Amino acid sequence: xxxxxxxxxxxxxxxxxxxxxxxxxxxxxxxxxxxxxxxxxxxxxxxxxxxxxxxxxxxxxxxxxxxxxxxxxxxxxxxxxxxxxxxxxxxxxxxxxxxxxxxxxxxxxxxxxxxxxxxxxxxxxxxxxxxxxxxxxxxxxxxxxxxxxxxxxxxxxxxxxxxxxxxxxxxxxxxxxxxxxxxxxxxxxxxxxxxxxxxxxxxxxxxxxxxxxxxxxxxxxxxxxxxxxxxxxxxxxxxxxxxxxxxxxxxxxxxxxxxxxxxxxxxxxxxxxxxxxxxxxxxxxxxxxxxxxxxxxxxxxxxxxxxxxxxxxxxxxxxxxxxxxxxxxxxxxxxxxxxxxxxxxxxxxxxxxxxxxxxxxx
Amino acid sequence: xxxxxxxxxxxxxxxxxxxxxxxxxxxxxxxxxxxxxxxxxxxxxxxxxxxxxxxxxxxxxxxxxxxxxxxxxxxxxxxxxxxxxxxxxxxxxxxxxxxxxxxxxxxxxxxxxxxxxxxxxxxxxxxxxxxxxxxxxxxxxxxxxxxxxxxxxxxxxxxxxxxxxxxxxxxxxxxxxxxxxxxxxxxxxxxxxxxxxxxxxxxxxxxxxxxxxxxxxxxxxxxxxxxxxxxxxxxxxxxxxxxxxxxxxxxxxxxxxxxxxxxxxxxxxxxxxxxxxxxxxxxxxxxxxxxxxxxxxxxxxxxxxxxxxxxxxxxxxxxxxxxxxxxxxxxxxxxxxxxxxxxxxxxxxxxxxxxxxxxxxx
Numbered sequence: 001x002x003x004x005x006x007x008x009x010x011x012x013x014x015x016x017x018x019x020x021x022x023x024x025x026x027x028x029x030x031x032x033x034x035x036x037x038x039x040x041x042x043x044x045x046x047x048x049x050x051x052x053x054x055x056x057x058x059x060x061x062x063x064x065x066x067x068x069x070x071x072x073x074x075x076x077x078x079x080x081x082x083x084x085x086x087x088x089x090x091x092x093x094x095x096x097x098x099x100x101x102x103x104x105x106x107x108x109x110x111x112x113x114x115x116x117x118x119x120x121x122x123x124x125x126x127x128x129x130x131x132x133x134x135x136x137x138x139x140x141x142x143x144x145x146x147x148x149x150x151x152x153x154x155x156x157x158x159x160x161x162x163x164x165x166x167x168x169x170x171x172x173x174x175x176x177x178x179x180x181x182x183x184x185x186x187x188x189x190x191x192x193x194x195x196x197x198x199x200x201x202x203x204x205x206x207x208x209x210x211x212x213x214x215x216x217x218x219x220x221x222x223x224x225x226x227x228x229x230x231x232x233x234x235x236x237x238x239x240x241x242x243x244x245x246x247x248x249x250x251x252x253x254x255x256x257x258x259x260x261x262x263x264x265x266x267x268x269x270x271x272x273x274x275x276x277x278x279x280x281x282x283x284x285x286x287x288x289x290x291x292x293x294x295x296x297x298x299x300x301x302x303x304x305x306x307x308x309x310x311x312x313x314x315x316x317x318x319x320x321x322x323x324x325x326x327x328x329x330x331x332x333x334x335x336x337x338x339x340x341x342x343x344x345x346x347x348x349x350x351x352x353x354x355x356x357x358x359x360x361x362x
Numbered sequence: 363x364x365x366x367x368x369x370x371x372x373x374x375x376x377x378x379x380x381x382x383x384x385x386x387x388x389x390x391x392x393x394x395x396x397x398x399x400x401x402x403x404x405x406x407x408x409x410x411x412x413x414x415x416x417x418x419x420x421x422x423x424x425x426x427x428x429x430x431x432x433x434x435x436x437x438x439x440x441x442x443x444x445x446x447x448x449x450x451x452x453x454x455x456x457x458x459x460x461x462x463x464x465x466x467x468x469x470x471x472x473x474x475x476x477x478x479x480x481x482x483x484x485x486x487x488x489x490x491x492x493x494x495x496x497x498x499x500x501x502x503x504x505x506x507x508x509x510x511x512x513x514x515x516x517x518x519x520x521x522x523x524x525x526x527x528x529x530x531x532x533x534x535x536x537x538x539x540x541x542x543x544x545x546x547x548x549x550x551x552x553x554x555x556x557x558x559x560x561x562x563x564x565x566x567x568x569x570x571x572x573x574x575x576x577x578x579x580x581x582x583x584x585x586x587x588x589x590x591x592x593x594x595x596x597x598x599x600x601x602x603x604x605x606x607x608x609x610x611x612x613x614x615x616x617x618x619x620x621x622x623x624x625x626x627x628x629x630x631x632x633x634x635x636x637x638x639x640x641x642x643x644x645x646x647x648x649x650x651x652x653x654x655x656x657x658x659x660x661x662x663x664x665x666x667x668x669x670x671x672x673x674x675x676x677x678x679x680x681x682x683x684x685x686x687x688x689x690x691x692x693x694x695x696x697x698x699x700x701x702x703x704x705x706x707x708x709x710x711x712x713x714x715x716x717x718x719x720x721x722x723x724x
Contacts, residue, residue: 008401011394012416018391019420019441022384023427026440029380030431032373039370054374058381065385069392074447074478078388079381081443085436094606115477116436118606121583136608221483244456244482246498 026082033086046093046117047138052168052266053275055083056358060277063361076361077111084114096120096128096137108170108264109141129158132267139167145263151311155265156325159283159354160313166281166355168266171362176201176255179247180227180234188212188250192223193236201236204254266357274331275358279308282326282341285350293324295347300328303340321349331356388444395448408455408479409500414530414628415637417445418720422639425723438723439473446476455479458490458499470532470626471503491520494629501529507625513673517627518687521645521716522675528643528717530628533724538563538617541609542589542596550574550612554585555598563598566616628719636693637720641670644688644703647712655686657709662690665702683711693718 037049062079063072070078087093095117097105109119120137122128128140144155158164176197182188188209191198195216198205205214217223223235224245234250235241242249265281286292293312300307309327330337332353341351399411424441425434432440449455457479459467471481482499484490490502506517520526538559544550550571553560557578560567567576579585585597586607596612597603604611627643648654655674662669671689692699694715703713 008398011397011401015391015394015398016420016423018387018394019424020427022387022391022444023424023437023441025380025384025387026437027429027432029377029384032377032380034431035373036370036377039373058378061378062381062385065382067389069396069451070389070447074450075385075388077477078440078443078447079385081440082384085432085440088436089431091605110477115439115472118602120606123587240480243453244480 026085029082030086030089034089037090046087046091050087050093050138051272053272053278053358056168056275056277056361058083059361060275072362080111080114081116084116088116093117093138094120094136096122096131096140098122098125098128098142104172104262105141105143105264108143108172108262111172112141112168112170112264112266113139125152125154126158129162129164129267132164132269133162135269138268140164140267141170141264142267143262144169144265145309146261151325153313156311156313159325160323163269164267164354165269165271166265166357167268167270167272168357169279169360170264170266171261171360172264173261174238174255175253176236177239177242177249178234178251178254179224179237179242179245180250181231181247182234182250183248185209185250187232188234189232190215190230191234191236192217192226194218194220194223197223197236200255200257203256204251208251208254263360271332271353271355272357274333274356277359278329278331278356279359280328280330280332280337280356281354282324282328283350283352283354284324284326284344284348286322286324286348288322292322292347296324296326296344299340299343300326302343303336305330305336305340325354388447391444392448392451396451399452408449408453412449412455412500413634415634415640415720418530418637418639418723420445421723422637434724442473442476443478446478450478455500456482456498458482458484458493458502460484460487460490460504466534466624467503467505467626470505470534470624473534474503474530474532474626474628475501487514487516488520491524491526491629494526494631495524497631500630502526502629503532503626504629505624506531506627507671508623513687515675518673518675521687522685525631526629526716527631527633528627528719529630529632529634530719531641531722532626532628533623533722534626535623536600536617537615538598539601539604539611540596540613540616541586541599541604541607542612543593543609544596544612545610547571547612549594550596551594552577552592553596553598554579554588556580556582556585559585559598562617562619565618566613570613570616625722633694633715633717634719636695636718639721640691640693640718641721642690642692642694642699642718643716644686644690645712645714645716646686646688646706646710647683648686648710650684654684654709658686658688658706661702661705662688664705665698667692667698667702687716 059076062075066072066075095109095113097109125142128142131137132140142155143152145151190213192215197220198214198216220237221241224237224241227233227235227247228245284296286296306329311325313323421438424437428434428437457471457475459471468481487504490504493499494502504517505514507513552575554577559582560576560578582599586599586603589595589597589609590607646658648658668691673687675685
């Protein structure tokens with residue numbers, strides 16, 4: 001092993017043998033995936049045997065087993081792609097999203113469904129709901145929350161009038177950095193970024209760079225490109241953009257909320273069984289009278305169901321009615337959640353289960 | 363095995379066990395990939411130990427071994443991703459391409475480098491060359507030929523003035539279909555497509571739909587979306603778009619050239635060793651005198667080197683000089699090619715090896 005060339009040849013031989021085994025196993029897995037379709041005795045489209053709860057379970061096992069050297073995220077990505085290929089042996093899944101291609105929403109689609117699914121770029125969030133309802137898309141992916149800026153109202157409102165079910169959630173995390181060619185903050189006169197990123201980092205900017213000119217540009221990638229050509233400019237963008245464009249991070253994690261995550265929902269037409277670590281989204285409509293909110297929430301506390309989110313919207317169903325979007329831990333089939341809903345009584349004029357779905361993987 | 367539920371559980375257990383083995387092997391592979399880096403004793407950036415000839419060799423073995431059920435392309439895709447993840451354990455490769463994201467060029471980047479590489483969307487083909495030369499990008503991906511429309515001159519011209527080396531080629535195949543909601547050609551009054559696609563299919567359109575109105579739109583995906591809402595319209599797009607948008611293919615393979623492929627080159631800063639199935643691109647400058655072309659070409663024939671392509675361009679180096687871009691089979695290290703070049707004599711004022719690189723995988 002002292003001769004580097006001989007040793008390199010040995011390592012490559014070892015890798016070839018590993019590849020042979022991986023390939024055999026992937027082929028065997030693909031054959032068993034066909035067997036699942038056969039056992040289910042259903043049609044030939046992927047939608048007929050796609051089971052989000054099963055995928056989430058498989059990926060959680062992947063994370064639990066992972067001892068490196070690849071990161072959890074990278075290993076999960078590879079298994080997503082393997083599952084995506086196995087599933088797409090017949091008609092691949094069609095997944096609608098807010099286009100065009102190359103956007104954050106498409107990243108979410110690929111993170112969740114892999115690259116063997118068909119992505120269907122659409123013109124608006126409304127269109128994503130419509131295409132899923134009409135069966136032109138098997139699933140849709142819509143943004144629902146940005147941790148810096150709260151819930152995305154147009155998505156919530158679509159649930160008031162549509163029959164869509166939530167089948168999954170996807171989280172994309174972005175940490176903003178201040179990137180520059182300059183050696184220190186003192187040299188910065190201009191900061192380029194997308195308007196939303198300027199918004200997300202405004203406290204940090206006010207404190208650390210009160211005098212600089214903030215210039216909103218079309219994307220953070222564009223900002224990084226501009227900053228690359230100036231000694232007195234910086235860009236707000238992800239760390240990756242700094243590596244790509246050869247800029248130094250002068251400051252990291254500069255967003256006002258440390259955990260800058262965009263959350264997406266996967267919408268479909270049916271409910272799925274538990275995966276073992278699920279969340280349930282409820283839409284509860286109440287008449288606007290004193291104590292209504294308390295009456296709606298107390299059954300959850302009473303039955304030990306923990307709430308993750310709540311958001312109120314004027315309901316479209318009637319004057320002086322309010323709709324609450326409530327996310328709770330657990331699956332709708334779980335006994336405590338069933339008990340809480342049964343306990344809610346007449347205060348709720350409507351309780352709709354929008355979906356029970358696996359909690360997003362990191 | 364008669365109880366479908368029991369049987370499904372058994373299949374899933376089998377798949378879980380396969381996944382465990384795949385994961386162990388991928389982790390082991392990733393560890394060996396680190397070992398390659400260590401053996402090479404070089405820095406920590408992927409560019410220091412990325413070897414295109416080795417990757418091509420590995421993928422060719424994958425194709426040779428593949429017995430299904432996954433297609434060769436799908437299996438190659440999975441191994442690309444596995445290699446991409448293993449390579450990206452340190453600083454991932456940075457690959458420049460003609461942006462924005464979501465374009466055909468990005469598809470080529472992903473097909474060749476997988477999703478763990480950093481894609482660097484740039485503003486022009488010239489910029490891709492510049493960023494590679496300056497070391498801001500490790501590699502660049504540029505379109506060089508569309509089988510329907512010939513060589514892309516701006517790319518060829520860049521080689522006249524830049525030191526870029528060709529390290530690989532990528533082929534993306536597109537078969538155009540006429541997609542519609544209508545039941546037959548007779549009902550079609552309008553055809554939507556990108557201008558380039560209309561151009562690529564003009565013979566077929568003239569013969570089969572001489573009376574229709576051809577409408578150029580921003581992309582074929584947009585064309586498919588428009589056709590979906592009309593009974594008398596059709597779109598030209600790939601078969602996949604038909605599946606995505608729920609349109610029937612009224613005719614397939616309607617492009618004037620049956621083999622509608624876009625070819626991309628991977629450009630870098632150095633030459634790489636043979637992979638076993640290579641192509642060499644040469645740039646040969648000659649003085650414009652009678653018989654010059656013949657004198658340049660005959661040594662190849664004499665030494666049994668087969669030529670794949672030739673394209674002439676006025677050279678920028680002097681008046682009345684011509685540059686020939688010539689692609690031949692084999693690697694520059696191969697004896698017959700060496701002999702042919704030695705044999706070329708004084709007719710060639712300059713012979714530059716642009717690169718020897720693995721022939722594109724299907």
